[in-house]
Amino acid sequence: MSAASPVVSVDSLALAFGDRLLWEGLSFDLGPGELLAVLGPNGTGKTSLVRILLGLLEPTAGRVEIEGCPPREKCGSVGYIPQQHVFDRDLPLRGRDLVRLGLDGHRWGFGRLDGEEHDRLEETLAQVGAAAYADAPIGRLSGGEQQRLRVAQALVSDPVLLLADEPLLSLDLAHQRIMIELLDARRRGAGTPVVFVTHDVNPVLQSVDRVLYLAPGRWAIGSPDEVLTSETLSGLYRTEVDVLRVRGRVVVVGTPDDQHVHHVEDGH
């Protein structure tokens, strides 16, 4: 994977808001098909990193290149999947229209699809299993159905990179699994790297190649086995943190805010 030239290249990136430094010297490459999970507590700049990759936020220092040019220049299209947000129940928009906006929403004029794009729209709807409800009003679909359409919206532009910011939030386990399978299929099939921001690594643990852990003022990157250890996280937080593996799940105990970082499933 790393033999091929990187799709994303992040070099000595720093971000500060006023005099609050979130991170500095952040460097990593993403090769074709890699899945990078971005973890860490609230307020450590996970979403800001996504915004930098989208070209919506300028870093304080450092450089980002996607397909060899800055994000703002959009050398290749970047698919973005946000956390589920509630659409107005009566919004006059079908699932199909939402997905189509991912294809032609940025083009001036009325936007006419050619034959090839039309086929791609239908194929993508079928691919995420949304064909059955593609004509229903978006505001009346369930959260899981809406998120599948979000994946389709991101995929339909044939992206060179996928950015997902807490896409599993408020989804049940079955729909979480479907979402991950869809992203997995894309990165394996088309070699599209995925940056996956999440507060809970467990749902994606089987798929993750590397983990970027952002802690207040510090960061670590590496394979899950390298980063998700008591040693690494204790170093990041500068306090004693225990990382336990329980039935194939990672549980982090002892962070200043461990309620939020990796919550333990309720019940059994």
Place this chain on the structure above:
Amino acid sequence: MFVELLGQHFVHTALLAGAVVAVVSGAIGVFVVTRGASFAVHAISELGFTGAAGALVVGIDPVLGMIGGSLLVGLVLGLLSLRGRERDSAIGAVLAFGLGIGVLFLSLYQGYATEATNLLFGSIVGVSDAQLRALAIVAAIVAVGIAVVYRPLLFSSVDPEIAAARGVPLRGLSVAMFLLLALTTAEAIQVVGVLLVLTLVITPAAAAQLLTVRPTSALVLSIAIAVASTEGGILLSLLQPGPTSFFISALSFAAYAAARIVRARRVSGRAPARPRLRARRRSSAPPAARQAQS
């Protein structure tokens, strides 16, 4: 009598002017309703009135003053791109003061009060050929503007977060939309008057969106309802004594009421076909309550 009137030049002019204005009002209305900016239309229209009253005082064409006032407010609203409650209260505050200035201007104006009445309640039947030409030119500008920004404006109206991520200029589009809306409002004021602009800019779009969930169909339907209400209203005012603006507003409201009824029937008819949605909605709502019971 009615047939005779239909042969009159002023009736033709009124019908043409009405159609031209209705097309752009129905079109921009779809975006206004989708963005939940109905109140902004009211503000733009009332401050257009202030502009017109100011023009009367200094002795220039009130239509120019009206367009100036509307554009100024449109520009400010577009630049602010406020959302939700903040926008509502900001508009309310500016609107009230602007209208106060309009009242002051009117008290300073020594001319005929009919000019002011026409602004407030419309004077479609008195449109001159020169006015018709001006209306058509402004409408053409608005129509071209909407055609150019249609797709990205739709994107930024329904899905701003992703639109921004795709590089769609949200603020620029917001300004463009409010400027197009300001021009449309200045047009609609000349047909139905300041106080009834919403009847052409909001009501048809609201009715259309009750009837269809397809964005393009909503656009076409909204234009159709606006045109039918305007032309029907003008014709009715020839048949019956009564102000044209009343008939136009009555017809567009009838379309809205009919759309609500059709929609209510459709929803209750569809419910058994999609019980899945209802069931999920119910079960997703109160998990806490259920836990508390068990």
